[in-house]
Amino acid sequence: MAKVDIPEFCVTRSLVRVRFCDTDMMGVVHHSNYIKYFELARIEYLRRRGLNYSSWVKLGLHLPVIGVEAKYKTPSFLDDLLTIEARLSILTRVKVGFDYRVLRKKPESDDYDELAHGHTLLACVDNNHRPVRMSSDAEALILSPELQEGELHL
Numbered sequence: 001m002a003k004v005d006i007p008e009f010c011v012t013r014s015l016v017r018v019r020f021c022d023t024d025m026m027g028v029v030h031h032s033n034y035i036k037y038f039e040l041a042r043i044e045y046l047r048r049r050g051l052n053y054s055s056w057v058k059l060g061l062h063l064p065v066i067g068v069e070a071k072y073k074t075p076s077f078l079d080d081l082l083t084i085e086a087r088l089s090i091l092t093r094v095k096v097g098f099d100y101r102v103l104r105k106k107p108e109s110d111d112y113d114e115l116a117h118g119h120t121l122l123a124c125v126d127n128n129h130r131p132v133r134m135s136s137d138a139e140a141l142i143l144s145p146e147l148q149e150g151e152l153h154l
Contacts, residue, residue: 009145010088012045018080028075034116035068038100041086042120045098048146051138061132063096063122070118080104083112089119091142093133096122 022033043053056062076082083103090097099119103112124134134142 004091004139004143006088006091007143007145010143012041012048012086012146014041014044014084014086016040016082016084018076018078018082020078023078027077029077029080031070031072034070034072034102034118037082037084037102038068038070038086038098038118038120041084041100042098045086045088046142049141049144050147051141056138060127061134061138062125062127062129064125064129065120066095066123067121068118069120070116072116074113074115076102076104076115082115088142090121091139093139094124094131096124096134096142098122 016037018029022029024030046053053063081104083105085101085103087099087101088096089099097119100117101114102116104115105112124132126132
């Protein structure tokens with residue numbers, strides 16, 4: 001199935017404060033937590049477009065992750081305020097893909113350092129875990145601009 005052209009505005013940025021439980025014995029964010037940050041940003045992307053995840057479940061639809069990739073560039077530490085960017089990158093009637101960037105603002109600057117980046121691929125499935133086509137209404141919402149801007153703080 002052909003991919004849809006993704007508009008530039010299909011991006012959401014969420015703020016996450018690094019908690020003590022996110023760090024390892026070296027005080028560095030453990031690599032597994034970046035996948036959690038990706039998920040938080042993805043759920044926020046959908047929520048800001050009127051697609052909270054529980055509404056999908058009520059319709060008998062689910063979006064399980066079928067692929068994930070993360071690349072780490074530089075560490076983040078306890079109490080860092082991170083910006084997690086989730087950008088829609090793939091949309092077909094049965095698959096959705098997101099690209100992510102984990103950013104930390106440089107001190108006394110408007111610039112950001114990229115700490116990590118990654119990608120997830122999700123499938124649209126029913127309650128029996130069988131692939132199903134996403135409705136054209138859901139597809140339109142995923143491709144829409146944010147209905148509300150906001151900051152997600154963890």
